[in-house]
Structure formats: C-alpha cells, structure tokens
Amino acid sequence: MRPDRHEEGHAGERGEARERRGGRRERRGGGGSGGREERMVPRAEFRSYYGRPILKKPRWKAPHMPGYLYLGGLSGASSTMAALADATGRHRLALTGKITAAAAATAGAGLLVAELGRPERFLNMLRVFKPTSPMSVGSWILAGQGGFTAAAAASAVTGIAPGPGRVAGAAAAVTGPLVATYTGVLLADTAVxxxxxxxxHLPLLFAGSSLASGGAVGMIATPRAEAGPARRMALLGAGLELAVAGALERGVGLRESPELVSEPYRTGRPGALLRAGRALTVAGAVGTVAAGRSRAAGVIAGLVLTGGALCTRFAVLYAGHTSAEDPKYTVVPQRERRTVA
Incomplete structure (x- = not known):
C-alpha cells in the first residue's frame, strides 16, 4: 500500500534529521591529522525568528527625543545656576538662568507632547503618582519644573511678586538636577x-552634559564680567561628560559583556556622533578657558559646547536603536548569565 504524501513528508524530514545528526558528529581525521577531532558544525549565528529583532526598536525618534533630553538638561542646569547667581548677587546671570530654564522647560515639554502624539497623554500620566515608575515620577518632576521656572522667570522680568518669585526659583533649583538626570534613569529602565x-553611566553622562549646556548659554547671554560661574559650570560639566562617555565607550563599569554592550557606542552612526561630541566638548572646554579674557571666545565656546551636548544625546538614542535591532546584544549577555548560574 502506497503511503500518502503526509507520511512521505514525515519520512523525508526524518531522513534530513539523520543527515544533520550525521553532519554534527565529530569525525576523526586520518594519518595526517594525528587523530585530531574536527568539529563539522559551523559557529552559530545570532538570528531571530523570521529575521525579526528580539526586541522592538524604541519608538522614540529624532529630533523629538534627543531635543527633549537636551532641553530638559538645559532647563535643570540653568535653574540651578540662576539660584546660585541670585545667592551671590549676580543678578544679570540669574536673569539669564531663569529665562533660559523657563524657555527650555516649555520647549522640552512641547517636544515631549509631540513625541507622545496627543497632549492629553501627558496629562494622563499625571493622574497617578507611582514612586516605582521613572516615567510617573519624571512626569511630576517635569510638571513642577515647568511651573516653577515659569513663575520665577515671570517675576524676574516683570518685577511683580519678587518674594514668591524667589521661592519659585529656589524650588526650581531643587527640581532642576532631577530633571537633568531622571531621563538617564528612564532610558536605563528599559530592556534596550x-x-x-x-x-x-547615563544619569552621570546627562548630568555632565546638562552642566556644560547651562554654562554654555550663560557664557553666550551674559556679560563677561558676570559669567565667571557659568564658565566654571561649563568646565565642570565638560569634564564629567568626557570622563563618563569615555568609560562607556571602553565598557568600564558595565556588568555583563562590557566589550559587546559598549560596541554600539563605538561603531556606526552613534559612535561617530559620540566622537564628534567629544571633539566639540574638548574644543569648547579649551575655548571656555580663554573666555575669561574675550567675550567673543565665550560666545564661540558656548556654541561649540552646545553642539557637543546635542551630539551626545543623539548618540545615546541611536546606540539604543542599534542594540535593539541586533539580536546578539540580547542573546550573548543572557547566555553569559546562564553559564554563570
């Protein structure tokens, strides 16, 4: 009796399986090989089902998300700079910091809403407060930062209600560092x-970049005689940004597969952007040293530092995209964890 096609298919599959098992057997070599065993199976390639990534690529896109990261950091650093300038009697620098913080917070919120697609989505995040969620905590911090900086800037510009304006400025100095760094926590809380x-690394990297950004705008918009604290802030931020970015590129401080996990920050578009950001930050720091003697040098250094901060934010975004699209960045650390366990 002739078997049907279904049975023939199963027989063919069994034959192919036997062939694969035979090909996987280790064959002993002849006299020239000295009995050495030769593995016939090629090295495994990191593939996923149907050629699709294991992780979904983050939907955050450019320029909305990098712009939001930069503006949030700028607002946070500028509000801190304004409070310190107020406390030391540098009123022109304080005014620059308050206006910059309010404008950056407003523009950053606009980019975030544009990224979310509809304004009510941001309002919906404020319906609850969940301390274990970086997104929930960050939404409340951002809302507070926007309100505090707007009140402080309005009071400084109009001269109305100086007392409440100073209180709002002090409150913005508290929320400012949180706004500058919480986005690093938010990105790290993903599976990318x-x-x-x-x-x-990311909170420290964003903190350094934020300080450099705030100091840069302070140098650009403030007379040289009052811009001393802005120059020092820019140098401090540039040094921190360079140190953390260098450690991230080398894999220093990464727990698992440091050479592999840091690879997206060294190669391709994110690697090129991070190197460009480093070059601009170094050039801006050198220009900042000369800014104490020249107003033009301060403006140029501020613009260069701003370019470096933007390159760093774009590099972080694209590094996340790269690591999510290639399965090896997910599979290799998982295998290492399983081997250790």
Missing part, C-alpha cells in the same frame, strides 16, 4: 541593552 546595562 545599550541603555539598560549603562544604568550607572
């Missing part, structure tokens, strides 16, 4: 390997 494994 290049972000998740860099949970120690």
């Amino acid at each position: 390997p290049a972000w998740h494994e860099a949970y120690r």
